Amino acid sequence: MNEERLLLKWAAWSVAVGVVVFALKWMAWLLTGSVGIYSDALESVVNIVAAGAALIALAVSARPADASHPFGHTKAEYFSAVIEGALILFAAFEMIRAAWHRFANPQPFDQPVLGLATLALAAAVMGGWALVLLAQGRKARSPALIADAWHLLSDVIATGGVLLGAGLAWLLKWWWLDPVVAVLVALNILWVGLKLVRGSVGGLMDEALPKEQVEKIRQTISANLGGALEYHDLRTRVAGPRAFVEFHLVVPSQMTVAEAHAICDRLERALAEAVPGLTTVVHVEPESEAKGHRTMRMGTRRS
Structure with missing residues (x-):
């Protein structure tokens, strides 16, 4: 205010x-x-x-x-x-x-x-x-x-x-x-x-954030992805002084809701610090939804 x-x-x-x-x-x-x-x-x-x-x-x-x-x-x-x-x-x-x-x-x-x-x-x-x-x-x-x-x-x-x-x-x-x-x-x-x-x-028209900011967001997610398998479908937009990012987060199938929630909280805090005014929306998905993008993965998927 x-x-x-x-x-x-x-x-x-x-x-x-x-x-x-x-x-x-x-x-x-x-x-x-x-x-x-x-x-x-x-x-x-x-x-x-x-x-x-x-x-x-x-x-x-x-x-x-x-x-x-x-x-x-x-x-x-x-x-x-x-x-x-x-x-x-x-x-x-x-x-x-x-x-x-x-x-x-x-x-x-x-x-x-x-x-x-x-x-x-x-x-x-x-x-x-x-x-x-x-x-x-x-x-x-x-x-x-x-x-x-x-x-x-x-x-x-x-x-x-x-x-x-x-x-x-x-x-x-x-x-x-x-x-x-x-x-x-x-x-x-x-x-x-x-x-x-x-x-x-x-x-x-909900234009995406500048490329340098998007890259910073990707780096921040990758650095704080511990415990999750990968993320994909990242989208950004800007509205006045606020910026928005949303993405899908893939976690192991046996992970509890509380554990997945903790990872999301960690990511939101890190992103808010990296890009002031950023609002983060994370959609958590089970391991079966992984897309296997090498640039987005952390950890090893189970066969």
């Missing part, structure tokens, strides 16, 4: 930081009139909405399991990540639209020095917060917080590109450079949004 409150706190702070950054970017646009800065400010509106969606999703996913949702509500976070990815795509297309209009009608900036300095401050605030959020999201294994952090980092990259383009446009008087750089930044945001949607859809 403490961890869930912590996640909600970080998500709430994301909304507040998003409002501050948007205000700075909007001020920078009013000072310069740059289409790149304008598009960047609009993207910050997406940040605020996405952070709010993440906050709601975290509140829902924190609810305990009930009769209607016996496996909990953790997948609610993926809906937040999907929404955030979709909003990134919208922001990218909006930036391209605005850049195209300004490219056809280039205009000089009004107060470039003060405006660019304000934009740089916004990027610094957003970058620092994104790194904090990313670290906390990885620590808690929260898709919503990680998605929000990557979204913010993409915004920092976008802001850096806009700042560079606007600065060069002002120094060289190449006013067409402002919308050109904005389009390049929009394409980068588009790529980030597609990756976020891909990862979220994978979670909703």
Whole structure:
């Protein structure tokens, strides 16, 4: 419960930081009139909405399991990540639209020095917060917080590109450079949004854990399989901050239920320590169900 409150706190702070950054970017646009800065400010509106969606999703996913949702509500976070990815795509297309209009009608900036300095401050605030959020999201294994952090980092990259383009446009008087750089930044945001949607859809579709984690699970099972004959049919999936593994455990036919239960307890403890947040389901089978996979066996089957 403490961890869930912590996640909600970080998500709430994301909304507040998003409002501050948007205000700075909007001020920078009013000072310069740059289409790149304008598009960047609009993207910050997406940040605020996405952070709010993440906050709601975290509140829902924190609810305990009930009769209607016996496996909990953790997948609610993926809906937040999907929404955030979709909003990134919208922001990218909006930036391209605005850049195209300004490219056809280039205009000089009004107060470039003060405006660019304000934009740089916004990027610094957003970058620092994104790194904090990313670290906390990885620590808690929260898709919503990680998605929000990557979204913010993409915004920092976008802001850096806009700042560079606007600065060069002002120094060289190449006013067409402002919308050109904005389009390049929009394409980068588009790529980030597609990756976020891909990862979220994978979670909703019960995608397996990463290969390195699956291999760690296999090694842990093999190291703690003493007394059993083999395991097979291992399956994994991820749902929000929780991961699930299930497999069939083959034990000698003469083994008692208590002995088999002790092996299962040992395996569950070892797996929980190896992969934090892992829920293990073991289906115990008699020796007659052994499949004889060499890579999965421990001990020797009786003839």
